[in-house]
Amino acid sequence: xxxxxxxxxxxxxxxxxxxxxxxxxxxxxxxxxxxxxxxxxxxxxxxxxxxxxxxxxxxxxxxxxxxxxxxxxxxxxxxxxxxxxxxxxxxxxxxxxxxxxxxxxxxxxxxxxxxxxxxxxxxxxxxxxxxxxxxxxxxxx
Amino acid sequence: xxxxxxxxxxxxxxxxxxxxxxxxxxxxxxxxxxxxxxxxxxxxxxxxxxxxxxxxxxxxxxxxxxxxxxxxxxxxxxxxxxxxxxxxxxxxxxxxxxxxxxxxxxxxxxxxxxxxxxxxxxxxxxxxxxxxxxxxxxxxx
DNA sequence: TTACAATATTATAATAATTTCAAATATTCA
DNA sequence: TGAATATTTGAAATTATTATAATATTGTAA
Ligand SMILES: [Mn+2]
Ligand SMILES: [Mn+2]
Ligand SMILES: [Zn+2]
Ligand SMILES: [Zn+2]
Numbered sequence: 588x589x590x591x592x593x594x595x596x597x598x599x600x601x602x603x604x605x606x607x608x609x610x611x612x613x614x615x616x617x618x619x620x621x622x623x624x625x626x627x628x629x630x631x632x633x634x635x636x637x638x639x640x641x642x643x644x645x646x647x648x649x650x651x652x653x654x655x656x657x658x659x660x661x662x663x664x665x666x667x668x669x670x671x672x673x674x675x676x677x678x679x680x681x682x683x684x685x686x687x688x689x690x691x692x693x694x695x696x697x698x699x700x701x702x703x704x705x706x707x708x709x710x711x712x713x714x715x716x717x718x719x720x721x722x723x724x725x726x727x728x
Numbered sequence: 729x730x731x732x733x734x735x736x737x738x739x740x741x742x743x744x745x746x747x748x749x750x751x752x753x754x755x756x757x758x759x760x761x762x763x764x765x766x767x768x769x770x771x772x773x774x775x776x777x778x779x780x781x782x783x784x785x786x787x788x789x790x791x792x793x794x795x796x797x798x799x800x801x802x803x804x805x806x807x808x809x810x811x812x813x814x815x816x817x818x819x820x821x822x823x824x825x826x827x828x829x830x831x832x833x834x835x836x837x838x839x840x841x842x843x844x845x846x847x848x849x850x851x852x853x854x855x856x857x858x859x860x861x862x863x864x865x866x867x868x869x
Numbered sequence: 870t871t872a873c874a875a876t877a878t879t880a881t882a883a884t885a886a887t888t889t890c891a892a893a894t895a896t897t898c899a
Numbered sequence: 900t901g902a903a904t905a906t907t908t909g910a911a912a913t914t915a916t917t918a919t920a921a922t923a924t925t926g927t928a929a
Binding site for chain 1: 808811812826853858
């Protein structure tokens, strides 16, 4: 659990999955490849629509199952941007998300989470931190 | 007839809604009262389940519609914590949210958004900022 | 107060995302 | 290879949300 993606290559990650007892099926590798190549915070629908071109028998259920597997393996996370549709992100360095309300695109941006001063969480165990901004991107402005 | 008076702020907000051409129906006032009293980031379901006790003909659609109205009026916002169900928060001072993965409760915590150092958002217009943590709360630890 | 137009509420049906399920298929490993 | 095990698939079920149309309420002006 808890693979670190940052300094690992594509093949190293697949390797790690295998070592964690996760079968490297054709579908899973293709889905992971999609996430690895397209850093666009896709929905299940987006992944499915793209991959069905090469894998005509692909089932949406498999995409859902694989996302779950990859989240459990700690290499993908769901990002809290939509309340009506899940969006996924491959785990890399800490970063924030900005959603443009005009074009809908979800941008990554750099931040230093340590710099944020918070209070009232004494004796709370924090597993995950997310920063999410909304507004209008520079292209749409 | 009518709602029990609570305090100035509560009535001021209702007043403001009326001035903005929003009808103050019995349902809307009760739903707003629920949000005002229970700062628990409720789902539509939670609001509905609670209010149907006093208003047996209440429709879930009305709760949905009212949440939309209140968001448009800028006194309620949807908070990004769930991808499968919307949760709402009455707009107050800036604060962060912490969701306990054991009990599911969503806590408020204080933060200073200005302290967070970000980069890469030049020429982006930011309308809204959210900070969301996940982990185990002090009660569940 | 009453009348009336504007707007809201309701129940129901429709839609959309996700989950569940069981059968078919694929993979592992002896 | 073949049995055991795990995955994929498509269909059905579930859940959250939105659309529709008949009915009811609200705010206002006579
Ligand atoms: Mn990202
Ligand atoms: Mn809050
Ligand atoms: Zn944009
Ligand atoms: Zn807890």
